[in-house]
Amino acid sequence: MVNNQEWWRGAVIYQVYPRSFFDSNNDGIGDLSGVTKKMSYIASLGVDAIWLSPFFTSPMKDFGYDVSDYCDVDPIFGTLDDFDELIISAHNHGLKVMIDQVLNHSSDQHPWFIESRSSHDNSKADWYVWADAQPDGAAPNNWLSVFGGPAWHWDSRRRQYYLHNFLDSQPDLNFHNPNVVSSLLHTVEFWLKRGVDGFRLDTANYYYHDTELRNNPPKENVVEGSIGVRLDNPYAYQLHLYDKSRPENIAFLQRLRNLLDQYPNTTTVGEVGCDFSLKTMAAYTQGNDKLHMCYSFDLLTHDSSMKHIRNTMETIEAGLGDGWPCWSIGNHDVERVATRWGRNHHSIEKSKIYMVMLLSLRGSVCLYQGEELGLPEANLEFNQLVDPFGINFWPEFKGRDGCRTPIPWKNQPLGGFTESITPWLPLSNEQLPLAVKEQEDNRHSILHAYRDFLHLRRAHPELVHGSIHFLYNDDSTLVYTRSYNQKQLYIALNTSEQDKIIPIDLNLTPLILPEALKSGYIDHNAVVLPPFSSLIAYIS
Known part of the structure; x- marks a missing residue:
């Protein structure tokens, strides 16, 4: 039998992107109180937990994934009291609450970084990854940012480069400094004490870098469409041996797990994006002393063939040992699955059958808000984009805004998401007929298919465990x-x-x-x- 403390094994976790879920105060941006107001809806789906994308204090250069205070709520989302009310509501509905932890990097407006960049000899001088220029002034090595271009940004105050695997406003923390690790774990414990049931760990394999700053080798046989590969982004042309997935990561994950074990019934799910993601998933979840589970980008590609699904599953099963996988076919970073796999051809029928597949595979599952409605990718114009990733790579890549548009609750101009102001991203006219209210009234809708199958799944432990x-x-x-x-x-x-x-x-x-x-x-x-x-x- 499965231990109650292992509720996460086979759990279905519903990802809430708060900005786009429900706007309770009509300022055009979804908030924590909006999530609380819709908690009955989430519970009605038959999921086990919710995962909240970042709501921490942030300048929002990357919409919350650039944290300037790990222990507070950004005012656009509400207050710590609002968060506490959300926790109480979720628990009263029988739902666990997991929150995003963005530990790899902070905002450049975090007090830690402001102090770190101020001099070479302050108390936090080495809390971030600083390096001297090469003799000709060039960046320290060939590492690249996921968002395009070098992963190094010149800082005129320190007259050094700092590392940023993502935006240059997201400097990487130096995990080789034990004070950094201790301080980050303190922020994790802050939320554990407030009653959270677990964490989704953003970029969980990026924490450590090679201290020798060795160049990454070129990747051989770069093929468009393979895991995480877009040939319009130079990041795809390197084999990322030295800038992520370093062996030191294991010891940190063990220390993190030791902290979680002091708070019974809590869990972690790590996001793993790398050239050896299935191997890394196994390494990070084996032994019952690191992460509880991981998910990769292997099912977030355009390959929806059953050959690919079987190969992915059998590969991880063969190497996982006593580890545990978590699967997702959509999230806030990729084109919506109804479009990516459906290509708007039989997309409703495909959404249903892919749902049955996902929810009957071995492992835990992350569902992204709107998948239960079969929402297609919103087709936005360039002047409507706010995602820096999409703006940088337009028009070959339109970014992540198309999967982040507000949830339509009603088939009306503002979708029932807000009432008195233009939303932070426009409602998609193509999505409005798929609004929650429309589907509630149709017993053959995707929404009812999700609800009914999720409840059927709970009744048959073979599908869960x-x-x-x-x-x-x-x-x-x-x-x-x-x-x-x-x-x-x-x-x-x-x-x-x-x-x-x-x-x-x-x-x-x-x-x-x-x-x-x-x-x-x-x-x-x-x-x-x-x-x-x-x-x-x-x-x-």
């Missing part, structure tokens, strides 16, 4: 089993618009799937899967 074994796949069909406590479920998925017939020599007793989903059926010695359908059955 069971081992997994793959039986068959082609590009659009996947067949596997989930086994738990001597019971075995057979799962067959058809993600194509053609009928699929799968021969069987098993005695199957199908589950009754929610009416919003298309069901396969058994005909003599075969499973018949109509387009975009699934069959889940007990093997006897």
Whole structure:
């Protein structure tokens, strides 16, 4: 049996991007009180926890992922009292609360950095990664920023470069300094004492850098479309051996886990983005002494083939040992899955069948707000963008604003998100017909498909805790089993618009799937899967 302290094993975590969830005070920006007002909606989905994207004090150059105070709420989101009320509401609804922790870097407006850059001999002089220029004035090495260009920014006060893996307003903290580590862990404990149940760790493999500042080698066989590769961004051309995923990271994760273990029933999920993400996921979650679980970008690509899904799952299963995965097919950093995998062709049917797939794989799951509505990517014009990533790479890459637009609660001009002001990002006219109120009134909607299947999943522990074994796949069909406590479920998925017939020599007793989903059926010695359908059955 699964220990109650391990509630996170097989849990479904609903990601809330507060800016875009619900605006309670009509200033055009979603806030913590807005999340609290919609807590009943989140609980009705049948998820186990919420993950709040950053709400900390920030200049918002990267919309909260540039923190200037780790222990306070930015006024646009409310107050610490509002956060405490959110925690109480979530717990009263039976939901755990996880928050984003952005430990790799701070804002350049954080007091730590302001002091660090002031001189070479202040008390925080080495709290960030500083390095001298090369003799010709060039940057210390060839490391690149994820957001394009060098990962080094010249500071005229110190007459040195500082490292920034992301925006130049997001300087990297120096984890080789034990005072930095202790101070960051203190901020983590601040939120544990306020009752949070866990943390989503942003860029969890970036914390440490190579102290020798060795150049990264070039990556061989760079192919567009592989994990995290866009050829319009030079970051893709390096093998990132020295600027992230360093071996020292393991000891920090162990120290972080030791802190979490002092607060029972808490958990961590780490975001891992690197050239060896599945291997890193295994290393970070094995041994029950580091992260509880990790997710990677392996399912956040454009490859939705069942061959890719099976290969990803089997690769991590083979190397995971006693570690635990967490899977996501969408978040605040990537094109919405209804567009990325659906390509607006049969996107509603595809959204449903990919949901069944995601929620029946082994591991925990992160769902991004709006996936339960089947929201497509919002198509924004250049003058509507606010994301610096998108502005830098327009028009080849339109950035992350298209997946961050406000949630439509009603099919009306402001979507029921706000009432009296233009939202921080425009509501998408294409998304308005998919508003919550519209789908509530349609028993065959994507929203009802999510709710009903999530509740079905809870009723069948094989889908939550069971081992997994793959039986068959082609590009659009996947067949596997989930086994738990001597019971075995057979799962067959058809993600194509053609009928699929799968021969069987098993005695199957199908589950009754929610009416919003298309069901396969058994005909003599075969499973018949109509387009975009699934069959889940007990093997006897």
